[in-house]
Amino acid sequence: MSVNTNLLGRALLRNRGRVASGSLLIGVHQGCEALVPILIGVIVDRAVATRDLCMLAVWVSALGALYLLLTVAYRTGARQLMRAIADEAHRLRLEVAAKVLDPRTEVRTGDVLTISTTDADTTSYLLDYLPRLFGALVATAISATGLFLISVPLGLVVLIGIPVVLIGLQRAAPRIIRRVIARQEVAGRAASLATDLVTGLRPLRGIGAQEAAARRYREVSRESLGATMRAAKTLGWFQAASDTVSTLVACGIAILAGWFALTGRISAGELVTVIGLAAFLGEPFATLSAAPGWFASSRASAQRIEAILGRVPAGVPAGDNPIPPVRGECVGVVAEPDASALVALFDDGSPDVLVAPHLPELFSGTIRDNLIDAEGDELPAVLRASAADDVVAAHPDGLDHAIADRGAALSGGQRQRLALARALLARPRLLVLHEPTTAVDAVTEHAIARGIRDLRHGPGSTLGTLLVTTSPALLAITDRVVVLRDGEVVATGTHASLAATDDDYRTAVLR
Structure with missing residues (x-):
């Protein structure tokens, strides 16, 4: 199903069975809750006032059966709804993950974190909000009917008061949506920045930039705190207003009932019923008055998820690959504006082609484990060509040095060099390297460039290498360079000739 502005409607549609049964059972539970004070009032008038033990036993048994029914209905309904919420949140996380894992889609890490957790949960809570709203309406309808049967003015207080309260509170919904969205946006930026800082902590220390980075994070964190406080303040005022109005309505019903009892217009049992219903109505009133805020939060989170799912990936070059697979040749490619789209074209699972992504992934184990074939x-020669021999030599255990998950204890440059060594060890017929040296220093980068050339393109070699990069050190060792702009070949030649004659090439490459 295509992504549109009805993400909440889609969630309801694919969980309609559980939501319908859960709503029915929650409605039964709330209806039984409303019947409890009515039944107690009947017991007072027909059994306690008349001192009829048989009637007392009958009505108390009925009350016990009512409690059993409401308990079973609630447990069963809540179980159905919790399963629906968990399943829907899981589906939304999978959809967000599928979108952000597309290499052509640019999404901040912090956005992925908050959207796939907080926003996915908040959106799925709609599946609980609607049954609760339905249950509140059932409880209110039964309570209003009971009050009408006792006194028409008491019933009118409920029927007139509720719509007025809901209309007034609904006016706050747009502000809640705006502030929740603002809070999540800033929280996403803070989480993204924190992730970047943790990932690049060692390089930052190396260049003495950790204090500036920490200062920037403090600024974003304070901004996030301010947005959170504003959203919390709005929700707090909304909740306080709804609770106050609910309490005032319940108190008004109780006071009016007390007056009617003193003037003899209602019996003692009816007074007990009215007081009980007035106390009970605080719960459905609170639900009905808070519902606009709940739905506003769900809509705000759904909008953020839709913004991710609705992103159109950067266009891939039309037709066949503009760079044919090379054999025995080292080709450089400068792709604008999005090199990831080009690299994705080669990642088709062919055994003759190996694509080494820009962001390398290491797994927990040893350096030897990460190199896969580390015994040949x-x-x-591979360690020297990738400059990974320095990484091995830097640790007393050498190849047996333990690596944390994703290489968390290594610098970005060390991770890149080990990942490059792993790719070179595989000796594919065509090796596609996407910016393999962005985290290493200039001296190491030149050494790696020469190492790749010597290892894969010696005399008589039939291996092909595709370097998708803007690094002049890497482009300088290629046989030819192809410049792509919006999927079209706009220039070809050697690195030296293009650098001398093409102003756009110089702007993109020379730095």
Whole structure:
């Protein structure tokens, strides 16, 4: 189903069975809750006032059966709704993950974190809000009917008061949506920045920039705190207003009932019923008055999810690959504006093609484990070509040095060099490297460039290498360079000739 502005409607549609049965059972539960004070009033008038033990036993048994029914209905209904909420949140997380895992889609890490957790949960809570609203309406209708049977003015207080309260509170919904969206946006930026800082902590320390980075994070964190406080303040005022109005309505019903009892217009049992219903009505009143705020939060989170799911990935070059697979040749590619789209074209699972992504992934284990085939005769040459021999030599355990999940304890440059060594060890017929040296220093980058050339393109080699990069050090060792702009080949030649004659190439590459 295509993404549109009806993400909440889609959630309801694909969970309609559980939501319908859960709503029915929650409605039964709330209806039984409303009947409890009515039944107690009947017991007072027909059994206690008349001192009829048989009637007392009958009505107390009925009250016990009512409690059993409301308990079973609530447990069963709540179980159905919790399953629906969990399943829907899981589906939304999978959809967000599928979108952000597309290499052509640019999404901040912090946005992914908040949207796939907080927003997915808040959106799925709609499946609980509607049954609760339905139950509140059932309880209110039964209570209003009971009050009407006792006294028409008491019933009118409920029927007139509720619509007035709901209309007034609904006016606050747009402000709640705006502030919740603002809070989540800033929280996403803060989480994204924190992730970047943790990932790049060692390089930041190396260049002495950790204090500036920490200062920037403090600024974003304070901004996030301010947005959170504003959203909380709005929700707090809304909740306080709804609770106050609910309490005032319940108190008004109780006071009016007390007056009617003193003037003899209602019996003692009816007074007990009215007081009980007035106390009970605080719950459905609170639900009805808070519902606009709940739905506003769900809509705000749904809008953020839709913004991610509705993103159109950067366009891929039309037709066949503009760069044919190379054999025995080292080709450089400068792709604008999005090199990821080009790289994705080669990632088709072919056994002859290996794509090494820009962001390398290491797994927990040893350096030897991450290199996969770390026992062959080519290992020393590969480690030298990728400059990964320095990474191995930096640790007393050498190849047996333990690596944390995703290489968290290594610098970005160390991770890139180990990932490059792993790709070179595989010796694919065509190796596609996407910006493999962005985290290393200039001296190391030149050494890696020469190492790739010597290892894969010696005399008589039939191996092909595609370097998708803007690094002049890497482009300088290629046989030719192809410049792509919006999927079209706009220039070809050697790095030296393009640098000398093409102003746009110089702007993109020379730095």
